[in-house]
Amino acid sequence: MASAREEILQRIRDARVPAAEPVVRGYRDTGPGGVELFAERVADYRAVVHVVTDVPEALDRLRGKRIVVPPDVPAEWLVDGVEWLHEPLTIEELDRSDGVLTGCAVAIADTGTIVLDGGVAQGRRALTLLPDHHLCVVRADQIAASVPEALHRLEPTRPLTFISGPSATSDIELNRVEGVHGPRTLEVLVIT
Amino acid sequence: MARNPVTWLGSPTFPKAAHKALADTQLRQNLRKATGTIRGRRAAAVAEMTDWEQLRVAGEQIKNDVLARLDTLLVQLEESVTARGGVVHWARDAEEANRIVLDLCREEQATEVVKVKSMATAEIGLNEALEAGGVHAVETDLAELIVQLGDDRPSHILVPAIHRNRSEIREIFQRRMGVEVSDEPADLAEAARVHLREKFLTTKVAISGANFAVADTGSIVVLESEGNGRMCLTLPDTLITVMGIEKLVPSWQDLEVFLQLLPRSSTAERMNPYTSVWTGVTPGDGPQRFHLVLIDNGRTATLRDSVGRQALRCIRCSACLNVCPVYERTGGQSYGSVYPGPIGAILTPQLVGDMRDPQAASLPYASSLCGACFEVCPVRIDIPSVLTHLRAEAVEAKGRTAESVAMAAAAWMFKEASRYEKAQRAGALARFLARDGRITSLPWPGSRWTSSRDAPAPPSESFRAWWRRNRG
Numbered sequence: 001m002a003s004a005r006e007e008i009l010q011r012i013r014d015a016r017v018p019a020a021e022p023v024v025r026g027y028r029d030t031g032p033g034g035v036e037l038f039a040e041r042v043a044d045y046r047a048v049v050h051v052v053t054d055v056p057e058a059l060d061r062l063r064g065k066r067i068v069v070p071p072d073v074p075a076e077w078l079v080d081g082v083e084w085l086h087e088p089l090t091i092e093e094l095d096r097s098d099g100v101l102t103g104c105a106v107a108i109a110d111t112g113t114i115v116l117d118g119g120v121a122q123g124r125r126a127l128t129l130l131p132d133h134h135l136c137v138v139r140a141d142q143i144a145a146s147v148p149e150a151l152h153r154l155e156p157t158r159p160l161t162f163i164s165g166p167s168a169t170s171d172i173e174l175n176r177v178e179g180v181h182g183p184r185t186l187e188v189l190v191i192t
Numbered sequence: 193m194a195r196n197p198v199t200w201l202g203s204p205t206f207p208k209a210a211h212k213a214l215a216d217t218q219l220r221q222n223l224r225k226a227t228g229t230i231r232g233r234r235a236a237a238v239a240e241m242t243d244w245e246q247l248r249v250a251g252e253q254i255k256n257d258v259l260a261r262l263d264t265l266l267v268q269l270e271e272s273v274t275a276r277g278g279v280v281h282w283a284r285d286a287e288e289a290n291r292i293v294l295d296l297c298r299e300e301q302a303t304e305v306v307k308v309k310s311m312a313t314a315e316i317g318l319n320e321a322l323e324a325g326g327v328h329a330v331e332t333d334l335a336e337l338i339v340q341l342g343d344d345r346p347s348h349i350l351v352p353a354i355h356r357n358r359s360e361i362r363e364i365f366q367r368r369m370g371v372e373v374s375d376e377p378a379d380l381a382e383a384a385r386v387h388l389r390e391k392f393l394t395t396k397v398a399i400s401g402a403n404f405a406v407a408d409t410g411s412i413v414v415l416e417s418e419g420n421g422r423m424c425l426t427l428p429d430t431l432i433t434v435m436g437i438e439k440l441v442p443s444w445q446d447l448e449v450f451l452q453l454l455p456r457s458s459t460a461e462r463m464n465p466y467t468s469v470w471t472g473v474t475p476g477d478g479p480q481r482f483h484l485v486l487i488d489n490g491r492t493a494t495l496r497d498s499v500g501r502q503a504l505r506c507i508r509c510s511a512c513l514n515v516c517p518v519y520e521r522t523g524g525q526s527y528g529s530v531y532p533g534p535i536g537a538i539l540t541p542q543l544v545g546d547m548r549d550p551q552a553a554s555l556p557y558a559s560s561l562c563g564a565c566f567e568v569c570p571v572r573i574d575i576p577s578v579l580t581h582l583r584a585e586a587v588e589a590k591g592r593t594a595e596s597v598a599m600a601a602a603a604w605m606f607k608e609a610s611r612y613e614k615a616q617r618a619g620a621l622a623r624f625l626a627r628d629g630r631i632t633s634l635p636w637p638g639s640r641w642t643s644s645r646d647a648p649a650p651p652s653e654s655f656r657a658w659w660r661r662n663r664g
Contacts, residue, residue: 003282004282004283004284004288004488005282007284008266008282008284008437008486008488008492009263009266009267011488011492011493011495012262012263012266012437012492012495013263014492014496015492015495015496015501017259017260017262017495017501018260019260020253020256020257020259020260020261021253021256022253023250023253023254023257023446024246024249024250024253025246025250025449026243026246026249026250027243027246027247027250027449027452028242028243029448041462044462045465091393091427092393095389095393108463110462111462111463112462112463113463118474118477124476124477124478125422125425125426125468125477125478126426126427126477126478129419129422129423129426129427147448147451147452148445148448151444151445151447151448151451152445156406156409156411156444156469156471157276157409157410157411157471158471158474159468159469159470159471159474159477159478160467160468160469160470161422161466161467161468161469162451162463162466162467162468162469163465163466164461164462164463164464164465164466165465166465167417167418167419167465167466168417168418168465169334169377169381169417169418170230170350170351170417170459171333171334171335171338171351171353171417171418172334172358172361172377172380172381173222173225173226173229173357173358173377174226174227174229174230174351174354174459175229175377176459176461177377177378177381178378179378179381179382179385180334180381180384180385180417180418180419180420181332181384181385181388181389181392181418181419181420181422181423182418182419182422182465182466183419
């Protein structure tokens with residue numbers, strides 16, 4: 001008897017689907033972009049947005065809190081008065097923290113999205129998932145105008161997380177409600 | 193061959209189920225409210241996009257290309273996933289897929305697994321199969337959880353508990369979680385968070401579906417809202433993803449089309465809160481064992497039908513359900529399948545693959561052919577055309593029936609003018625059954641018409657007779 005793999009592939013060939021017409025990409029591949037549009041779109045998801053010129057001054061509010069940071073966090077972000085939690089951290093330690101501070105790989109102005117890829121200042125995926133408060137630093141030059149532009153800048157084989165606002169659900173009467181399993185507060189610091 | 197669990201065992205035909213559902217005023221009220229809300233929001237989200245039509249055309253073309261090159265692309269996907277440390281399994285049908293997943297759970301010695309909402313696993317009845325094998329599957333999507341805790345069946349592709357309003361959800365949560373909770377959606381969401389937190393942190397095996405798989409990179413994509421997906425895709429040691437063979441896109445660039453089409457079509461958002469992309473195994477981040485189970489379960493049979501195969505372009509957004517006047521009134525459970533609504537009416541019977549099955553054969557009739565579903569479909573599936581095509585197949589499969597005998601008799605009668613006139617004179621006798629020009633109840637076989645609608649009384653004299661009398 002043929003293996004499931006062989007049989008499925010043979011059934012597909014037997015279906016004799018004719019070749020398709022070439023794909024016409026007539027849609028926009030860019031957009032107006034910019035910090036202002038990005039900030040506006042992030043805020044639409046009921047995330048907190050600050051447009052600032054300097055990270056440390058924006059971190060004042062974290063005083064007295066226990067905040068997770070990725071291993072390669074820039075030293076100037078580690079302001080005094082905050083209990084910084086460094087890796088290695090257990091699932092329980094992440095769960096009991098007050099928040100997490102990271103950078104990002106790319107952001108998307110059109111949709112108000114930030115994308116993490118586990119690269120510089122981001123850490124592994126669990127870091128931005130278990131703490132209830134995620135602060136994400138976005139540099140102006142990281143903001144792509146559109147979804148196509150953002151995908152072009154990303155390396156698909158890295159573990160990617162696209163984040164658009166705080167955790168939410170539309171499962172009760174199809175209305176969006178914020179705050180389910182992921183971080184219930186998303187705070188984005190845009191550095192210009 | 194075992195029956196395809198895509199339809200629920202013992203489900204009545206659509207007209208019978210719809211008849212019952214229509215009498216449920218609470219259900220109709222819940223659905224009117226929910227679908228009304230989402231229709232308005234979707235229209236606004238789409239209106240923002242000046243290039244929506246171009247995106248739809250590209251979405252259609254990319255998916256057509258996938259169907260045309262499916263064998264090559266699947267082999268390519270297998271190679272790229274394997275190269276990145278994943279293991280690929282193939283399953284001809286539901287039974288085979290369920291056995292593969294159960295064996296994998298047993299290898300991990302798991303008695304409990306967490307699940308991300310997935311249509312593919314609902315279609316194959318995975319939870320029931322796992323339960324029978326001693327593995328309990330915990331649904332973590334809020335709506336799936338509501339269905340699971342309520343011992344209910346899903347009624348919508350995206351929001352399986354759409355038929356429940358907030359106070360019904362509250363009642364289910366209080367009964368099954370043993371907690372006091374208000375009917376505020378935010379409180380209900382909080383209750384689900386608390387209920388599942390411990391499971392996420394301790395369960396070693398997760399099962400997911402996939403929205404897309406990128407053939408040339410081996411990347412798998414899951415879109416979600418709550419973060420339950422991220423929990424399942426990140427925290428456990430082992431991840432098992434079950435995916436229909438048609439869920440492919442050829443290249444990473446193709447995702448730029450679908451990441452724009454899907455969120456706006458399904459939840460009417462510019463972007464859903466979370467999208468996860470992973471490729472095989474990443475050392476030090478996420479599950480260190482990854483299995484991808486590719487399922488056929490009726491898809492290759494659907495692929496053979498040149499008209500019907502376009503149903504395989506579906507990206508499960510559920511926009512067609514939300515605009516369908518039939519769905520809004522009958523609800524999803526009347527379709528007797530995990531795939532309800534217009535897409536279900538064309539996908540379910542094709543996956544079942546047997547038009548002699550009266551329940552499956554009744555589904556293509558669950559439509560007024562108004563065409564709203566095609567208008568909103570992000571991959572331009574011409575659902576009305578497939579519906580009429582499948583109706584023809586249903587008629588053919590039926591063979592000689594009362595209806596076909598009546599049609600043959602009608603053909604004989606229309607052939608000769610004299611026979612036709614005699615029939616008209618005989619028909620005029622039915623006037624004696626009419627009240628106010630309507631006939632509300634005819635004897636059999638006419639009763640099959642008048643059980644659901646009135647028939648107009650025939651005129652006392654036919655046009656031909658009148659013409660002969662006045663002008664002849």
